[in-house]
Amino acid sequence: MTSAFRTLTVPLDAESFRGGLPSFLVRDDVLCWTRREAGLVGFGEIARFTVTGPDRFLEADIWWRHLVLEAEIEDSVECPGTGPVAFGSFAFSKVSRHASRLIVPEIVVGLLDGRAWLTHMTFDDGDLTEAGALAALHRWLDTAGSSPAVEPSAGRSAGLPHTASAAREASLTTGALDEAGWMAAVTAGVAEIRTGALEKLVLARDIVATVPDGVNAAEILRQLAVRYRECWTYGVDGLVGSTPEMLIQVEGRTAQARVLAGTLDRRDAEGMAGSPLDFAERVLAGSEKQRHEHDIAIQSLTTQLAPFSEAMTAHSEPFILELPNVWHLASDVKAELTEVEGHVPTCLALINALHPTAAVCGTPTMVAGALIRKLEHLDRGPYAGPVGWLDAAGNGEWGIALRGAVIEAPGRVRLYAGCGVVEGSAPEAELAETWAKFRPMLEALGISS
């Protein structure tokens, strides 16, 4: 007979994490969800659920709710992210061959709103104690041998971790489509939009980086976390990246999302007169095409969220989100969740309704989804799917896995990027935009772009 699922959460001294959570990103197999200094980092694996198909979110939700229902939970911190936690990544497509997954780590270190904690999870017999949890954490940190650029005890020491600066001799090859083939797909997409069959379509492409001296996932995560502070840096089972787009964040009865659509490469501002932000305002917020693309994305999220909400607020005008590589048109949406059949919906139930949004698929969803399959010649895998974490109370944070890559082998990484295509889209401009969106990962891999 399997032993019960048991968890112990104890407070940690937040002041002692001088590098914030990024200083715990010392293992290539780390589970990671961080923004600025905060977030959750997981080590080890005590349970895993994998699933494919259209019901992947609901099946994962049921598995998780069953697991935590019988759990023996000792939690003296009691905030979102304490107690039992799973990290997850889901395939973009209901027909993907890629397995969606929830992973329950042995150890979680959390830091949120100035509170820090440590959770130890187990199916084994034996007492769970604070000393045992700290010892387990240090075992993971002290065996961080897979990250050559890192001191084994970095998680306990001060400051940001070391990063290797030597450029690697990496090479890039095209994935499913070469550049000309992908631009032809954009042209075909625009032609379909002109027939009136759909309003917006998001087309993505992949490229493959070969890194002869091997990929250091922990180093990639640290670089992204330090550089892309406005984004959520994620690492789940070989999927790594730093996304600016929050699909849904649930805390109690409050849900929040950050919707993006409309992009401008910051390099386009080089040599322009005036301040770069004025340039972004003029070119991005002032563009009818970009505003249209953004309005469609907002509409798609708010329409899907409405049945779960008592009240919803959204910015009346999008704001400019400034990232190191691009500017985006962004809008934050906040909803007070309503009970459905006597329960506040869990984050996976919400994701089941929200995914895929027009920011990564198009409008109408079904037409855009079918056209994506026809034109991209690509199984997107976890790219543009939900990635994040959830706890036993149904709280969680799930971003859209953008600006990321899948580490397919020790020396091979597949990068993905896509663009919203509307009636006014030009294939060359969309191709250039994919290069701007690849840039965070290329830089983290040490490949100049």
Ligand SMILES: C=C(O[C@H]1C=CC=C(C(=O)O)[C@@H]1O)C(=O)O
């Ligand atoms: C599909 C991607 O970005 C989406 C999110 C923000 C802006 C987008 C755009 O302007 O096209 C895309 O909708 C991607 O980064 O691969």
